[in-house]
Amino acid sequence: MEAILNYIGTMFAGIPANDDTRRLREEITANMTDRFNELVKAGKNESEAVGTVISEFGNIDEVLAEMGIERNTAKPEKNISPVKEFVHKNIFSLIARPLAALLLMFAFSYWFSINHLVSVRYIDVITVASLCISTALYYICFIIRKKARSKHNEISIDARAALTKHREKNSAVVRAFGFVAATVTAVLLIMTYFLEIGSTWQWGVRIVSSIASVYFVFECAMRNEREMLDIYMENKPETLTAVQCVFRYGLACLTIAVCTHYHNMEMYDGNEETLIFMLKFVPYVAAAFITALCAAYVIDCAVLRSKMKSEK
């Protein structure tokens, strides 16, 4: 049976996924399954039955011609990975989305850190500009997605299958982490309204939670493309992806928390000089780490793009 499904998968490779082709594939699969069961019931052994069923398949191009559908790739090379096809089609989103998330994070980080530690001119303008650019990028990605969908220019059936398979197989850790992070964030938010932890910490925790929630939402939105990118790069094991998530998320929270806390500590007397000295630099270091990480990711995407161009 597996052989039959694989055969159908191969036959449908490179065929654009729309309602008609999906229906056709479902029908043919159901028919071949029924025929297989009929043959087995009649006494044939499984491999014989599979052979007979496959020989009765015919030529898929005949049906496609009737439906007026053309295959996606006219190139003779049959081993174009369906994942590569997906990445190739979504290259703009793959670059634009992390960039937008980066800008969004910085908009919040810099507002809270730089604004309180040093007076930077036009910080308000920089923050608002980052927010605007970030929103614009997300909106453009959304429009592109919408257009692509309306032109029936979706990823092929096999790329979709590969996507689903990979997401199920390798993203369990990332999703678990995401779930835990969301829960913690929500709990913190609720806590701030009910517990008497003192105004400073309450304020800090509230800010941390809000920013963390926003970050988390965008992180989830980016997850799909990021995982595909990881597969394509073929050098990022699952654990590393999870570690990167922890790192990004953790640093984001740490930066904001320390910055906001520092702002309030300024008001207290009797703090050790070394402590203040350390705290002064931690936000910058943390922000620098986040910058470096996200920049590396954006550079990865740019490298990928040039790779694709040269492969053409």
Add this chain to the structure above:
Amino acid sequence: MISSDIIRGYTDTMILYILTSGDSYGYEISKRIREITDDSYVMKETTLYSALTRLEKNGCISSYSGLHDGRKRTYYRITDTGTAAYREKCDERELTKKVIDKFTGGEQNGSDT
């Protein structure tokens, strides 16, 4: 073995014939073809679906979603246009048979099998 060139002209007729006796779905249609021809002719999956697509485009059949054995299947039903087309095909077949028989001996020659 019948060459595919010859049989291609008749695939639509075969399907329409089966649908005149009632609505049916893909697998059942191909099964009935096998039964009727005593396994002399097995219609390929893709041939079947090309024909069904063509017939639906011409308005000879219509499709609807149904259930068989708890599974969702597409059922096909012959339309009035289809019935008329089928009659035409039958008449055409009679005429063709008369014409070709003149060249192949037809009823004058005894059958080989």
